[in-house]
Amino acid sequence: MENDFQFYLPTRLIQGPNCLIKHSHYLKRLGKKALIVTGVNSSKLNGSLDDVITALEKENIRYKIFDGIDDNPTIELIQQAFNENEREGISFIVGLGKGSPIDAAKAIGVLFRHRGISAREAFNMKNLRSIPIVAVPTTAGTGSEVTPYSIVTDHQLRTKKDFGQESFPKLAYLDPRYIYTADFNSILHNAFDAFSHLVEGYLNVNANLMTDIIAEKGLALFGELKEAFIRKSLSPDQIDQLLMASTMGGMVISQTGTSLPHALGYVLTYEKKIPHGFATAAIFKGYLGLYSDEAKLSRMLSILGFASTAELMAYIDRIVDYRLDLTEDEIRVYTRNMLNNQGKLTNHPDRVSRNQIADMYQKAVKK
């Protein structure tokens, strides 16, 4: 038996169509006024903002809306969301939308809890806490609804980075209806974010008995969707399944952290504007060949329904649609930055060399 592990997932998961309205009573315990943190458009179009407002009103909870969070929120935007609402008597935050508003909600929640600390200061501190966060994802990918992480963009460091506090949402409402109307390309790159969480959590030094059973189920659910991704069409049932796989990916990385594809991929999103899920998928080509536990790798391939790593790579190459050119100079700079940040490489079981990092970037090129 595997010994010495921990498992901690304090978020209450509430899953199913109309779950916000059906189970709004949990919101009541969190306080009398909410700040809804969301993006400019999508939560208005997919019906999720209406549901959040209906659920809050049903429980006699007042609310304010900050709808300025789209992709890759910055430290400055997090500060602004707090500044605009600091005197509103906010007792909890609803992060509504893609991963970004949920991640931003967690960081904003820290500023409400620790008055007087700026977002920039909090970013460099440890063990801060947040006021309660409610996560309502409207994509299937980030898993942010069940993780303590808050990924923010830092223009000073020219990359994306974890805000660094442990902010598990208190509640996660998972309603697949919000994803039914999403366009296929957005479903696909989010799906690859979920996929990379499952794989990076499974092939991770921190993997344990509990994370493995969750990862294996998530990988099995993802594997069943392979053909649907090729056909570029998912039924509502398949979207339900993808949302569950995505949440399982979040559960896994909430315990294990991510691994090389996330570590190396962030800069491709920051500098080259490759969607996050595709940026991690791009790194996979070099990454899987580096993983030395053959037995675990084959178990993963078998659960996914691939005969070999090559077959998985060919599949990713076929359906992940991006263009990326990297000069030798760029690869040298990205590689050096990675080597200067060894902490990001420690979840991979083996030591990773300069050449191996450069090779992963080289293999990510797709013209």
Add this chain to the structure above:
Amino acid sequence: MENDFQFYLPTRLIQGPNCLIKHSHYLKRLGKKALIVTGVNSSKLNGSLDDVITALEKENIRYKIFDGIDDNPTIELIQQAFNENEREGISFIVGLGKGSPIDAAKAIGVLFRHRGISAREAFNMKNLRSIPIVAVPTTAGTGSEVTPYSIVTDHQLRTKKDFGQESFPKLAYLDPRYIYTADFNSILHNAFDAFSHLVEGYLNVNANLMTDIIAEKGLALFGELKEAFIRKSLSPDQIDQLLMASTMGGMVISQTGTSLPHALGYVLTYEKKIPHGFATAAIFKGYLGLYSDEAKLSRMLSILGFASTAELMAYIDRIVDYRLDLTEDEIRVYTRNMLNNQGKLTNHPDRVSRNQIADMYQKAVKK
């Protein structure tokens, strides 16, 4: 995909040899003085009480000990444990031992949180809370370290019953070393408690995607131990595995609740002094035949490594060692009491008739 489910398991699991000492820092957050609730002997003999004290002292936490909780604690004993310590400035409780001290700790914690409410009154109220509970199991069976339940004995009702408040432990320290010295018979009847949690949670109307993957892993771990139970000898590795299966059983019933064997078995423990795990196993003979989802039942048998229900029943009959005689009058009374308590029967997917209940008791007889 299955929709409409919830999953909530806020307990932080910390697993591995010496985990209390290695990870004592979590205790610090819970306050400055602990009440250790334990039994008279076993926690002194197996080293667990020493570990708890060392961990508390390491974190400069003061403590009091209440060591009066052995099997099947009563409402009166819970009241007494509170009364003796109510002016001690206790901020959290460590439940240490078999299921009973952990269950008692949860109930005592409610009295500390809601001063002025008696144990008898709390037993009839809903939605009370507890001061923080730390669970340190020294048997592999009840799973109480990861459930919100607190099973207490009520001599007025002449049975065991849930205290009725939702008290998940904050922390569960799982150190298999405490079980290495236990005698085989006690390991066995606790193992059947864990087994019945896995089965009753798996064959349960509240089972869902998350509980099923946990139950299936727990059943697989249990299935691998079949031969060791026949040989009446478990290696340390096998005890580690049993403890994990037991905790998984707790995780499952924390979401699903238990089913018919627990509902019908409690009275056999109260009136006939059959150990709890054997009392539920006794009911299994009649129970499994009532379960109508053949596909799920066969999946369970296949995970356990049995060819048929009959083979599983023969196995239980072979290794579960108890004697039980029931008169027709006793069966009539137990059956009537069950029928008057329909709430206990609703986790089973089908309606259960008077004859079916009487038949389960009849089949439990073993002379």
